[in-house]
Amino acid sequence: MPPTSQTLTAERILEATEEVLRRHGPAKATVVDVARALGVSHGSVYRHFRTKAALREAVTKRWLDRTSERLARIVTAGGSPEERLRAWLAALFEAKRHKAGDDPELFATYTVLTDENGTVVGEHIADLTGQLTRIIEAGTGSGAFMAPDPAAAARAVFHATGRFHDPGYAREWQRPGVQEEFEAVVDLLLRGLTSP
Amino acid sequence: MPPTSQTLTAERILEATEEVLRRHGPAKATVVDVARALGVSHGSVYRHFRTKAALREAVTKRWLDRTSERLARIVTAGGSPEERLRAWLAALFEAKRHKAGDDPELFATYTVLTDENGTVVGEHIADLTGQLTRIIEAGTGSGAFMAPDPAAAARAVFHATGRFHDPGYAREWQRPGVQEEFEAVVDLLLRGLTSP
Numbered sequence: 001m002p003p004t005s006q007t008l009t010a011e012r013i014l015e016a017t018e019e020v021l022r023r024h025g026p027a028k029a030t031v032v033d034v035a036r037a038l039g040v041s042h043g044s045v046y047r048h049f050r051t052k053a054a055l056r057e058a059v060t061k062r063w064l065d066r067t068s069e070r071l072a073r074i075v076t077a078g079g080s081p082e083e084r085l086r087a088w089l090a091a092l093f094e095a096k097r098h099k100a101g102d103d104p105e106l107f108a109t110y111t112v113l114t115d116e117n118g119t120v121v122g123e124h125i126a127d128l129t130g131q132l133t134r135i136i137e138a139g140t141g142s143g144a145f146m147a148p149d150p151a152a153a154a155r156a157v158f159h160a161t162g163r164f165h166d167p168g169y170a171r172e173w174q175r176p177g178v179q180e181e182f183e184a185v186v187d188l189l190l191r192g193l194t195s196p
Numbered sequence: 197m198p199p200t201s202q203t204l205t206a207e208r209i210l211e212a213t214e215e216v217l218r219r220h221g222p223a224k225a226t227v228v229d230v231a232r233a234l235g236v237s238h239g240s241v242y243r244h245f246r247t248k249a250a251l252r253e254a255v256t257k258r259w260l261d262r263t264s265e266r267l268a269r270i271v272t273a274g275g276s277p278e279e280r281l282r283a284w285l286a287a288l289f290e291a292k293r294h295k296a297g298d299d300p301e302l303f304a305t306y307t308v309l310t311d312e313n314g315t316v317v318g319e320h321i322a323d324l325t326g327q328l329t330r331i332i333e334a335g336t337g338s339g340a341f342m343a344p345d346p347a348a349a350a351r352a353v354f355h356a357t358g359r360f361h362d363p364g365y366a367r368e369w370q371r372p373g374v375q376e377e378f379e380a381v382v383d384l385l386l387r388g389l390t391s392p
Contacts, residue, residue: 156380160356168364184352192388 008040010048010058017059022105026112031055057120060113064124067095068131075131081139082190088135089157089186092128093164093173100170111167129154136193145193157189204236206244206254213255218301222308227251253316256309260320263291264327271327277335278386284331285353285382288324289360289369296366307363325350332389341389353385 016038021029030052035042049055074088100107114121132154139145147153163169164182172178202208212234217225226248231238245251270284296303310317328350335341343349359365360378368374 152380153384155377156384159359159377160381160384162359162365163355166364168362169358181351181355184348185356188349188352188356188385188388190388191391192384192386195387195391 008038008044008048013038013045013048013055014059014062017055018063018106021059021109021113022103025105026109029056029059056113057117060110060117061120061124063110064114064120067092067099068124068127070095071128071131075134081135081142081144082194084135085132085139085157085190085193086186088132089161089164090182093161093182096165096167096170097173100167100173107167107170114167125158129158132157139193146195147193153193157193160189161185204234204240204244209234209241209244209251210255210258213251214259214302217255217305217309218299221301222305225252225255252309253313256306256313257316257320259306260310260316263288263295264320264323266291267324267327271330277331277338277340278390280331281328281335281353281386281389282382284328285357285360286378289357289378292361292363292366293369296363296369303363303366310363321354325354328353335389342391343389349389353389356385357381 013034017029017034020033020037024033031045031049032042034055035045038045045055049058071088071091074084074091077084077087079087099110129151133151136145136147136150136153136157140147140150145153161182163172164178164185209230213225213230216229216233220229227241227245228238230251231241234241241251245254267284267287270280270287273280273283275283295306325347329347332341332343332346332349332353336343336346341349357378359368360374360381
C-alpha cells in the first residue's frame with residue numbers, strides 16, 4: 001500500500017520525521033526531507049507543520065512526551081508516596097538510560113534537538129517537576145513527608161538527581177556501580193523529605 | 197630582568213603554561229610553546245616535563261588543586277559539622293562559578309584539558325569526596341549526622357550537588373535563582389543526613 005493512500009496525519013509525519021532523523025542525523029529533518037520519505041508533496045506536510053522549526057519542535061516534544069506520559073501513570077498509581085517517589089525517579093532514570101543505551105545515535109540526535117528547542121524542554125521539565133510535586137503533596141497530606149513548599153521540594157529532588165536523568169551524564173549510565181550511586185542519592189533525599 | 201636569569205622551576209613552567217593556554221587556547225601548550233614563552237630552550241622544560249602529555253596533566257592538576265586546597269581549610273576549620281558541610285559546598289560552588297564566570301575562555305580550555313586527563317580528575321574527585329567524608333565523620337562522631345557509611349554518604353552528597361559544581365552546568369550558574377536552587381538542594385541533603 002503506497003503511503004499516499006493513508007490519511008496524512010501529524011502523527012504519521014512525526015513518525016516519518018523520527019525515521020529521517022534516525023537514518024540521516026540531526027542536520028536532516030526539514031519539511032522537504034520528510035515529504036520525500038513519505039512520498040507526498042511538501043505542500044501536504046506544510047499543511048501540518050508550517051516551518052522546519054515547527055516540525056523539529058514537534059518531534060522533540062513527542063520524544064520527551066513519551067517519557068512524561070509513562071511517568072504520569074506512576075503519579076496516580078497505588079502505593080505510598082515514598083514508594084511512588086522511588087518508583088518515579090527509578091522510571092525516569094530507566095527511561096533515559098534506555099533511550100541513551102538502546103540507540104545512541106538517535107539519542108545524540110535528540111540531544112542536538114533539545115539544545116535548539118529550549119521552550120519545549122522547559123515545558124517538559126515543568127511537567128516532570130509538576131508530577132513530582134503531586135507525589136510530594138500526597139506525602140505531606142498523609143504525614144509521610146515534611147515539605148512546607150512541595151513545589152520547591154520537587155525542584156530540589158529533580159536537581160539533586162540530575163546525574164541520573166540529564167543527557168550530559170549519559171556516558172556515566174553504563175558504568176558499573178551507577179545503580180548503587182543512584183540509590184544512595186535517592187535514599188538520602190527520601191530521608192530529607194521524611195525528616196521532622 | 198630576562199626570564200632566564202631566574203631559576204626555572206616546575207612552578208614557573210606551569211605558570212607560563214597557563215598563560216600560553218589563556219592566550220592561545222587548548223590546542224597550544226606543548227613543551228615547545230611554553231619554552232618559547234619563557235625564552236628558554238625546550239631542553240630546559242623537558243628536564244621538568246618529559247612529554248606534552250605530562251605538562252598538560254600537571255597544569256590541569258595545578259588548576260584543580262587550587263580549588264581543593266581552599267576547600268581543605270574548611271574541613272579543619274571551626275564550626276559544627278553542619279556549618280562546615282554547608283560552607284564547604286558553598287565554597288565549591290563559588291570556586292567553580294568564579295572560574296567559569298571570571299574567565300570563560302580559560303574555563304573552556306580547562307574543560308578540554310580535564311576531558312583528556314581522566315586520571316587527574318578522578319584523583320581530584322576522590323580528594324574532594326575524601327574531604328566531605330571527614331566532615332560527615334565528624335558529624336556522625338558528634339551525633340549531628342546519621343550516616344552508617346560516611347564515605348558513601350559523601351559520594352551521594354557530591355553526586356546530588358553536581359548541578360552546582362560540574363562544568364557541564366556552567367551555563368546555569370549565572371542564571372537568576374540558581375543560588376536559591378542550590379540552597380534548596382543543600383537544605384534537603386542536610387535534613388537527610390540529620391534524619392534519625
